[in-house]
Amino acid sequence: MIDLQGYGPRLLEGALVTVELAVLSLILAVVLGLLTASAKLSRNRLIHGIGTLYTTLVRGVPDLVLMMLLFYGGQIGINMLTDQLYYAFDIDIFINVDAFVAGVITIGLIFGAYMGETFRGAFQSVEEGQMEAARAYGMSPLLAFRRVRFPLMMRHALPGIGNNWMVLLKTTALVSIIGLTDMVRVAAEATKATHEPFLFMLPVAGIYLLIASLSEWGFAKLSKRYSTGFGEASEWTN
Amino acid sequence: MNKWITSALLAGALVSGQFLGQAMAQDDKDTVRLGIDVPYEPFVMRDADGKLEGFEIDLGNELCARANLECSWVEQSWDGIIPGLLARKYDAILSSMAITPERERQVMFSLPYYNTPSVWITARDRDIDIDDKASLKGLSVGVQRGTIRDVYVTQEYGDVLDIHRYGSSQEVVNDLKSGRLDLTFEDFPIANDAIDFRQEDSPYKQLGDSIKTPTSIFGKGAAMAFRQRDKALAAKFDKAICEVYADGTFDKLMGEYFDYDLSVRPSEADCAQ
Amino acid sequence: MDQLNAWFTQLLAGNAIFTANTLGFYWNGLVTTVQLVFLCLLLGIVLAVPLAIGRGSKRWWIKWPIYAYTYVFRGTPLLIQLYLVYYGVVFFNGIQDTIFWEVFKDAFYPALMAFTLNTAAYTTEIFRGAIKNTAKGEIEAARAYGMSKGLMMRRIILPSAFRRALPAYGNEVIFMLHASAVASVVTIMDLTGAAYYVYARFYAPFPAFIFVALIYLCLTFSIMFVFRRLEKRLLAHLRPRGA
DSSP states (O other): OTTTTTHHHHHHHHHHHHHHHHHHHHHHHHHHHHHHHHHHHHHHOOOOOHHHHHHHHHHSSSSSHHHHHHIIIIHHHHHHHHHHHHHHHHHOOOOOOHHHHHHHHHHHHHHHHHHHHHHHHHHSSOOOHHHHHHHHHTOOOOHHHHIIIHHHHHHHHHHHHHHHHHHHHGGGGGHHHOOOHHHHHHHHHHHHHOHHHHHHHHHHHHHHHHHHHHHHHHHHHHHHHTTTHHHHHHHHHH | OOOHHHHHHHHHHHHHHHHOOOOOOOOOOOOOEEOOOSSSSTBBOOOOSSOEEEEHHHHHHHHHTTTTTTEEEEOOOOOGHHHHHHTTSSSSSEEEOOOHHHHHHTTTEEEEOOOOEEEEEETTTTTOOOGGGGGGTTOOEEEESSSSHHHHHHHHHHTSSEEEEESSSHHHHHHHTTOOOOOOEEEHHHHHHOOOOTTTTTTTEEEEEEEEEOOOHHHOOOOEEEEETTTHHHHHHHHHHHHHHHTSSHHHHHHOOOOOOOOOOOOHHHHOO | HHHHHHHHHHHHHHGGSSSSHHHHHHHHHHHHHHHHHHHHHHHHHHHHHHHHHHOSOOOOOOOOHHHHHHHHHSSOOHHHHHHHHHHHHHTTGGGSSSSSHHHSSSSSHHHHHHHHHHHHHHHHHHHHHHHHHHOOOHHHHHHHHHHHHHHHHHIHHHHHHHHHHHHHHHHHHHHHHHHHGGGGTTTTTTTHHHHHEEEEHHHOHHHHHHHHHHHHHHHHHHHHHHHHHHHHHGGGGGSSOOO
16 A cells, blocks of 8 residues: 555545545535525525525635534534523433534535525426426326436536536535545645655645546436437537 | 335434433543644654654543543644533543633633743744844744734734744744744743754754743643533542642653653642642 | 523623724735735736637647646645645745745745636636637638737637626636635635634634624625626627617
8 A cells, every 4th residue: 555654544544534525415415405496496485585595695605614614613503502401401412513424514505505506497497398298197296206307407407516516526625624534634734744745735636636537427427318318419518 | 105204214213312322421421531632742742553642641541540530532623622622522621721811711720730931932043132022023923823822922912023823833833944934932842842942953042031921811821621510520630630749640741751840739728629 | 591691691792702903803804815816816817818728729739738737726626736835835945045935935925826826727717618619700700801810819709708708707706705715724814814813712603703704795795796797798799689
């Protein structure tokens, strides 16, 4: 194994943390994004307003500031609640938000807003005729969503999801500032101890590039799949 | 559809089970988590395998043994160390934290267990008069963010010096060595360990006297910090601190790491309680 | 309820946090952030225009290095680029004795350099996309007028490409404003650095970070407003008639 002055194994562990963090946050972001998109497409004023407020706030403030707020403030906020429980009802529970979970929630929350915009645009591009056809076939609303609206929407959403994923991946580097031991933090620690910035930072940059290139390839494949039946059009847009 | 409901229920059960487990661990008062900022040599550092070692690690483990507590260490950067305690990420701070009035509003301190002065450091070939404020204009100084030294420099020299605030003591030393900083204001042991300024052949030297006052900024020494409501826990550690001083264990440990005296012997009145 | 009450009074008493002193920190932070972002965007454009033109060149030895540059800088986190420049310059032994040191000694310039390289990479790709999408007719018309390649680039392609790049570039400006928050990790007291300092000094995450978040929100909205206005003026010809 590559030793890197003894930091090699820790660097690899850090890389694993980066990947896990990115994938789990992506899943959370997609779920939140779908919810936000439906909220913003909702006819209910209140729900629509909440969705808009969420996307505007998150997209107007730097990721790092949001992260610090949720990281340092999140646990204290939760403890205020549990303290209320303790004083009012003598229930002593303690909910520990560990750094990794807090990281996933924070990044998920940030990118949920971006995903929301992506999905909203994509849902709007699905032709109503398709859904009418589905209903005419007697599909239940749920089945129609799963079989017709969702796959059609995905074709439009995929490029946006791909972009968001690339940005999200790089955003994970910020958790190193807050204290999660991802690969950037290991590299920064090693740099400070050994004064060899290039030895540690360049491999980390390489790993990011590798992940980015692999995902680009993966998204190209996925996009081909969801474009089935749109053969010529998709060739044009590529 | 049933499958989904079952798995949702299962997940819910798992999560609540975890909370229960944590709630129980809370009741089990024999385990205590100690928060510490790493590295702060020679008080705490990490060896190549990632294991913690240093004076405060040894001292902390000794105190825990005497208080009959099972202790574990939690790493926390200095900026977030008090919020982390209040947020119950650990039960006490044992990380060279000086007792100051500002902090006493947030946390409860044990008896102090050591006290060291702070020192101005610069390159040996530089000619700087730290007391002549006008001559300092435009010089850069490095301090660790949120420490008593940050407060002192900001208050006393904020209008003349260009203050660079760092997340860790190690970064301050690195930028002094790289030449980015003209001055640093350091805790005596840190400066001694990292740049060996007391040696004649060291490229760095101390400027002026070592600084311990005003007490409103520098406090009575470094102590453990607890949440206000954990009085019983603090009392246990106070007792242990008195014990390690009384039977000479503190001096023995101190001798292993330092060739100077940083003890603050607690008074009999303090220990009688 | 008492508890809630106490919390509120504490919050108000916590007004000790926002003294003239700390507000001064925030103000200086705002100035630093604006300077840093404005300068890096300006330098970024200066770099990006020739790079975007070169990126569309038919010669591989011009095209490929530029592509490699944008690929690497867009594919890696800005934080790493910042670390590399800030710690990397010290790596060159003896730099302390050269005139460059006067520049790199301060944290501001290494950060400015990293930010400039980063935004130039994104801006290059934005401009390249816009140049590539120039309407064929415009080029043909320019040729018909007998314009040289250089003149055509200057008079026809670039002006129309800049207009088309405007919405995407507006996003890049906001992105850069938000990305500049990482400057605080190399001791720069920008807005985030100021908030971090207030937080570390008073152990109060909510006031410190919510206040700075509001400032960033205002900045973001101002940038959006400016770009909306610009788009309205410069892209008027693209709006549907009667709109």
